[in-house]
Structures are given as C-alpha cells and as structure tokens.
Amino acid sequence: MTTFAIGVDLGGTNLRIAAIDDSGKTLDKITTSTEVARGRDFVIDEMCTAIQEIVTRLRSAGQLAGIGIGVPGIIEMRTGMLRESPNLPGWDNYPVRDEIERRLHTTVVLENDANAAALGEKWTGAGATVDDMIMLTLGTGVGGGIVLEGKIWHGMTGMAGELGHINVEPDGHPCNCGSRGCVEQVASATAVKRMATEAVASGKAPQLEQALKQTKEFSSKAVYDLAMSGDAPSKAIFDRVGNALGVVIADLINIFNVPMYVLAGGVASAWDAFAPAMMERVRKNSFVYRATAPAEGNNSDKNTGRVTVVRHAQLGSDAGLIGAARLPMITAPSDRVVAGFRNV
Amino acid sequence: MTTFAIGVDLGGTNLRIAAIDDSGKTLDKITTSTEVARGRDFVIDEMCTAIQEIVTRLRSAGQLAGIGIGVPGIIEMRTGMLRESPNLPGWDNYPVRDEIERRLHTTVVLENDANAAALGEKWTGAGATVDDMIMLTLGTGVGGGIVLEGKIWHGMTGMAGELGHINVEPDGHPCNCGSRGCVEQVASATAVKRMATEAVASGKAPQLEQALKQTKEFSSKAVYDLAMSGDAPSKAIFDRVGNALGVVIADLINIFNVPMYVLAGGVASAWDAFAPAMMERVRKNSFVYRATAPAEGNNSDKNTGRVTVVRHAQLGSDAGLIGAARLPMITAPSDRVVAGFRNV
Numbered sequence: 200m201t202t203f204a205i206g207v208d209l210g211g212t213n214l215r216i217a218a219i220d221d222s223g224k225t226l227d228k229i230t231t232s233t234e235v236a237r238g239r240d241f242v243i244d245e246m247c248t249a250i251q252e253i254v255t256r257l258r259s260a261g262q263l264a265g266i267g268i269g270v271p272g273i274i275e276m277r278t279g280m281l282r283e284s285p286n287l288p289g290w291d292n293y294p295v296r297d298e299i300e301r302r303l304h305t306t307v308v309l310e311n312d313a314n315a316a317a318l319g320e321k322w323t324g325a326g327a328t329v330d331d332m333i334m335l336t337l338g339t340g341v342g343g344g345i346v347l348e349g350k351i352w353h354g355m356t357g358m359a360g361e362l363g364h365i366n367v368e369p370d371g372h373p374c375n376c377g378s379r380g381c382v383e384q385v386a387s388a389t390a391v392k393r394m395a396t397e398a399v400a401s402g403k404a405p406q407l408e409q410a411l412k413q414t415k416e417f418s419s420k421a422v423y424d425l426a427m428s429g430d431a432p433s434k435a436i437f438d439r440v441g442n443a444l445g446v447v448i449a450d451l452i453n454i455f456n457v458p459m460y461v462l463a464g465g466v467a468s469a470w471d472a473f474a475p476a477m478m479e480r481v482r483k484n485s486f487v488y489r490a491t492a493p494a495e496g497n498n499s500d501k502n503t504g505r506v507t508v509v510r511h512a513q514l515g516s517d518a519g520l521i522g523a524a525r526l527p528m529i530t531a532p533s534d535r536v537v538a539g540f541r542n543v
Numbered sequence: 544m545t546t547f548a549i550g551v552d553l554g555g556t557n558l559r560i561a562a563i564d565d566s567g568k569t570l571d572k573i574t575t576s577t578e579v580a581r582g583r584d585f586v587i588d589e590m591c592t593a594i595q596e597i598v599t600r601l602r603s604a605g606q607l608a609g610i611g612i613g614v615p616g617i618i619e620m621r622t623g624m625l626r627e628s629p630n631l632p633g634w635d636n637y638p639v640r641d642e643i644e645r646r647l648h649t650t651v652v653l654e655n656d657a658n659a660a661a662l663g664e665k666w667t668g669a670g671a672t673v674d675d676m677i678m679l680t681l682g683t684g685v686g687g688g689i690v691l692e693g694k695i696w697h698g699m700t701g702m703a704g705e706l707g708h709i710n711v712e713p714d715g716h717p718c719n720c721g722s723r724g725c726v727e728q729v730a731s732a733t734a735v736k737r738m739a740t741e742a743v744a745s746g747k748a749p750q751l752e753q754a755l756k757q758t759k760e761f762s763s764k765a766v767y768d769l770a771m772s773g774d775a776p777s778k779a780i781f782d783r784v785g786n787a788l789g790v791v792i793a794d795l796i797n798i799f800n801v802p803m804y805v806l807a808g809g810v811a812s813a814w815d816a817f818a819p820a821m822m823e824r825v826r827k828n829s830f831v832y833r834a835t836a837p838a839e840g841n842n843s844d845k846n847t848g849r850v851t852v853v854r855h856a857q858l859g860s861d862a863g864l865i866g867a868a869r870l871p872m873i874t875a876p877s878d879r880v881v882a883g884f885r886n887v
Binding site for chain 2: 331343345347352353354355356357358359360361362364365366367368369376377378446449450451453454455456457458483484485486487489490491505
C-alpha cells in the first residue's frame with residue numbers, strides 16, 4: 200500500500216488542496232477560492248471539509264502520512280502558529296496547526312509558502328537531483344527558500360530565507376521592510392511595473408507609454424514582450440532585474456556553495472530577457488561560481504556533477520502544493536524544536 | 544581517562560600546535576615559525592615531529608582523538624587536499640591529510656583556518672551557548688565561517704563561507720576575487736589602511752598624514768586611535784567599515800536567522816569605532832533583526848533567549864587552534880562525503 204499526503208496551498212486568493220503519493224504523483228486535486236472576507240473560522244471549516252472529502256475518496260488508495268499547509272507569512276515552527284500574515288487578516292497568533300490536528304486527527308505541518316515551493320522543486324522539480332538548493336520566487340514580492348540536506352532551513356524563529364531583502368542598491372528604492380534597495384525593489388513584478396511607469400514618466404519610453412495606455416492593468420509581461428521585441432527602455436529594465444538577481448545569486452553562491460539556485464514566480468518567466476545580464480553578473484561577482492561553473496551551454500541540463508547551476512523552476516504554480524504534501528513525509532516530531540538552541 | 548586532540552594552526556608565518564582536552568582545556572602548546580621557504584616536506588616533517596613530541600608527553604593524560612589542522616586556503620573535504628593556498632606555495636593539490644595520517648597513524652581532519660576559528664569560538668568562545676553562528680574574521684582579508692547545527696557548513700566543494708566577498712558597494716574598489724566592492728575591500732585591515740592613505744592623498748586628513756609620517760608601517764590600529772581621539776577623517780573611515788559590515792550582517796540575518804554573528808580578527812578590535820554605524824545599519828536593513836533584537840544594552844550578554852546577537856569574538860588568536868582540535872572530536876568518517884549530492 201502506498202503512502203500519500205495532503206498538500207494545501209492556502210493563499211490570500213486561492214485555496215488549493217491535493218493528495219500526492221510518496222513518489223510525487225498527484226492522486227486528486229481541489230481548487231477553490233479562499234473566502235478570506237468570511238473570516239478565519241469559515242476558511243478553516245472549508246479547508247477541513249475539502250481535506251476530509253479527498254481523504255474519504257482515497258481511503259482505499261493508501262496510508263495518509265499527514266497534511267502539509269503552505270501559507271503566506273512567518274510561521275512559528277515550534278508552536279505551529281502564524282506569527283504574521285498580511286494576506287490572511289485575523290490569523291495572527293492563532294494556533295492553526297493544533298486546531299487542524301484537533302479536527303482531523305492527523306499530523307499537520309505548517310510552512311511558509313515560499314519554503315513549501317522550494318521544497319516542491321527540490322522533491323520533483325528543478326532540484327530533484329540535488330540535496331541542497333536555494334530558490335527565489337519572483338512574484339508580487341520576492342520570496343526565498345533555502346533547502347539544506349533535503350530540509351528547509353528555518354532559523355531560530357522561522358524567519359530564515361528572507362532572500363528578497365538582500366541589499367543590492369545601497370541607496371535604492373524604499374522597501375516595505377524598512378530598508379532601501381532590497382532585491383525585491385528591483386526584481387519583483389511590482390518593481391518591474393514601477394520601473395516601467397518611471398520610464399514612461401521620463402518621456403523617453405514611447406512604446407511602454409503606448410502599452411500602458413492600452414491596458415487598465417499594466418503587467419510585467421507587457422514589459423517583457425517589449426523587451427523581447429527590442430525596445431531599449433524595456434530591455435534596460437530587465438538588464439537591471441538581471442543585474443540585481445546576479446548580485447544576490449553571486450552572494451548566495453559565495454555564502455553557501457550549494458549546487459543549485461532556482462528562480463520561480465511570474466517574473467522568472469521573463470528568463471530570456473534578464474538571464475544574460477544575470478549570468479554575466481554572477482560570473483563577475485562570484486569566484487566560487489567561476490570555479491564550479493558548468494561547461495558552456497550546459498546550464499539548464501540535469502545537474503549531475505559538482506557544478507553550480509542557476510536555472511528556471513519546473514513546477515510552476517504547483518510547486519507549493521507539491522512541497523506542502525512533502526512536509527508530513529519528511530518532518531519528524533523533533534523538528535518542532537527550533538534551530539539554534541539545542542545545546543543551551 | 545579524558546580524551547584530547549591535537550589542534551594545529553598552520554599559517555603562512557606561524558605554526559602553532561596545542562593539545563586540548565574534550566572540555567576545551569589546553570594541556571600543552573608549541574609555537575614555532577612556519578619555514579615556508581624550506582618547502583612543504585620540511586614543514587610537514589617539523590609539524591609531525593612537534594605533534595609526536597606533545598603526544599608522547601601526554602601519553603598518560605588520556606586518549607588521542609585525532610589531529611585537526613587549520614590552513615589558509617580552500618580545502619577539498621572529500622580528499623583532504625588543499626585546492627588553493629596563496630600563503631603556502633607548493634602545497635596545492637597535495638594530499639596533506641592522507642600524508643599526515645600515514646605518518647602519525649591517527650585520524651586527521653583538514654579545515655580552512657577561518658572555519659576552524661569559527662568552530663573554536665562556537666565551542667568555547669563567543670558562540671558557546673548556541674548551535675548556529677556565523678563568524679567574520681577581519682584580518683588582511685575578510686574570512687568567514689558558518690556553523691549550522693554545531694558543524695561547519697562546507698558546501699559542495701568546500702568553498703562555502705566566502706563572506707568576505709559579499710557585495711556591499713556595487714561600483715566599489717576592485718577585489719582580488721575579480722569583483723568590485725566586496726566587504727573585504729572596506730572592512731579588512733588592508734582596506735582600512737588603503738582608505739586612510741586615500742584620505743591623506745586628498746589633503747584633508749592632517750592628523751592621518753602626521754601618523755603616516757611617523758611610522759614605516761601604517762596600521763589600522765593607528766587609524767583607530769585617531770578615530771577614538773575624535774579625528775573626523777578617521778571616524779569617517781570606521782563609519783564606512785561599520786556601514787559595510789552592517790549591510791553584510793543584515794543580509795546574513797535575513798538569510799540565516801541564526802542567533803549569533805561574531806566578529807574576529809585585528810579590525811574587530813576597533814569595535815568601539817565601527818560598531819555604532821554597524822548596528823544602526825543592521826537595525827535599518829534587517830526586519831528579521833528588529834523582530835529578534837535583544838533588549839537595549841544587552842547585546843554583549845550571554846545569549847540565552849531567542850534573540851539575534853552581534854558580538855566580538857572572545858578567544859583572540861587561539862580560536863583557530865582550539866577549533867582545529869575540536870575537529871577530530873566531532874567529525875565522523877561519513878562527513879568526508881560532500882554536501883549536495885547525497886541522493887544522486
């Protein structure tokens with residue numbers, strides 16, 4: 200009999216639930232909207248009902264290993280509470296894990312959504328051949344996930360992997376985090392749109408101005424399309440994105456020397472537009488990269504040697520769901536002890 | 544019967560050897576110069592003779608756990624070879640570990656010197672209360688050591704922890720590593736001297752000019768003394784040092800969320816001159832720090848809570864020796880397998 204687990208991707212907009220077996224195969228899937236406005240208890244009721252529905256359907260298929268839930272926000276691993284979640288108002292300091300465990304009588308593991316996505320890519324996606332990898336998710340913001348020896352590195356308060364707030368432009372654009380010039384202010388979808396709007400305001404980007412007029416909601420995809428068609432101001436924006444990502448990835452290579460760095464999220468789809476500047480910067484800034492760079496043209500190949508690979512994610516928006524399902528399969532009860540204080 | 548180990552700090556100038564027991568107590572110590580010019584075989588002969596001398600003296604004191612050797616350079620952990628060591632010419636790609644094991648018939652563990660120093664501080668120094676810490680050694684260059692769950696993080700080719708090459712000034716001073724504006728180009732002793740020389744050349748630093756005239760070899764200590772006496776150009780140099788260290792430490796806190804960041808090496812002794820700017824920058828750039836900052840005035844106290852502490856190292860130049868002795872006590876044969884490829 201196989202083992203399977205339930206993965207939940209609890210976003211501020213969508214609630215997605217899947218049953219995934221221990222080989223990574225999706226057995227069942229439900230997608231619904233997260234009715235955040237109806238309150239925390241309503242959402243938890245809906246989620247539990249949907250999980251029970253799937254589990255009932257799969258009763259004969261295998262053994263349930265538990266439930267993993269990816270949520271946007273900072274998780275207190277020890278207590279299974281959401282410390283802070285701007286997209287889930289009213290959930291702060293609520294014992295999410297314990298409440299769902301109480302209702303469903305099975306192991307529940309809560310995880311930050313960027314971490315869950317990194318774990319998904321590590322399991323069946325871009326990082327399937329390695330034990331250690333780092334992922335940057337370029338979405339509305341820039342999220343990060345660090346996988347070391349097959350497990351998410353959480354740090355002492357679950358706040359590790361805030362890679363979007365690595366500094367790249369000392370006097371750069373102010374960031375919500377209180378700093379300036381974080382990579383999130385250059386390489387997120389929000390930043391691409393802001394830089395495009397700034398280019399339009401400068402009066403020197405007629406094609407971007409045209410694109411902005413044609414649409415109610417300006418997208419980073421529109422900037423990408425222009426960059427790929429050769430529009431210089433749009434290309435300059437993605438050069439800046441690539442340069443900032445290159446600085447961060449070079450820093451991460453010099454720090455971790457792990458074999459794989461994965462870029463996910465909407466902006467990562469603009470790979471062709473930013474990757475040349477990014478890889479030029481990585482090569483220039485990191486002697487560790489130069490000492491371990493794969494042979495020319497081999498960068499997106501399956502990584503089987505001791506080389507450093509920077510590549511695009513493979514699982515798209517399923518990464519978080521797959522990673523969430525992986526959580527109960529690899530999390531031991533002792534993992535609820537926080538890092539940093541084992542020998543105090 | 545206690546267990547003890549031999550720690551060796553094999554520098555380009557000094558060769559130091561100590562016997563240290565498993566409680567961290569130094570039982571015996573030999574310091575001699577490293578006669579690099581007489582060649583690799585001569586140095587290894589000298590080292591082995593000195594180790595045998597100590598082991599003979601301590602024969603009745605306890606059980607020898609093995610020998611740990613800290614060397615400047617990049618170590619290939621799997622093979623125990625020095626990949627690259629600018630300070631030990633002729634040692635590249637020589638099987639140091641196996642040769643000494645063959646001669647002395649005991650376990651030998653080779654480690655990068657900055658890593659060994661970090662491990663020493665972790666064992667009996669600034670990091671003794673935590674399991675996870677990061678150390679920056681501000682010497683001629685800037686070295687780094689990352690201790691996670693009590694062990695050095697090596698990465699896949701032993702090149703992890705190159706923290707001196709984290710970027711802090713995008714268009715800054717060229718670095719030997721091929722990049723520009725690495726923290727090593729702002730916060731090393733070499734950088735402090737260079738910035739002081741630049742200040743003198745600007746004609747606006749009369750006191751530094753005076754100090755430079757009085758001495759054959761200008762030191763970062765001289766710049767520190769002037770900064771503490773209130774000389775504005777000297778203070779500006781240490782503000783820049785502090786700011787650069789603050790950017791790096793804030794990045795590391797956002798990445799790792801470990802409880803302790805330790806500064807060692809000569810420039811770290813100028814703590815009073817650079818720490819105010821450094822801590823202001825850490826607080827500003829890292830929301831993870833702000834969420835975990837110790838109560839005011841508590842920064843140098845023993846770290847017993849879930850707080851982020853940035854502090855000065857405690858063991859001085861003995862850290863590398865103590866950490867080297869710790870190596871054979873905590874290194875399992877399986878640790879010779881490199882990270883990153885366990886499940887390939």
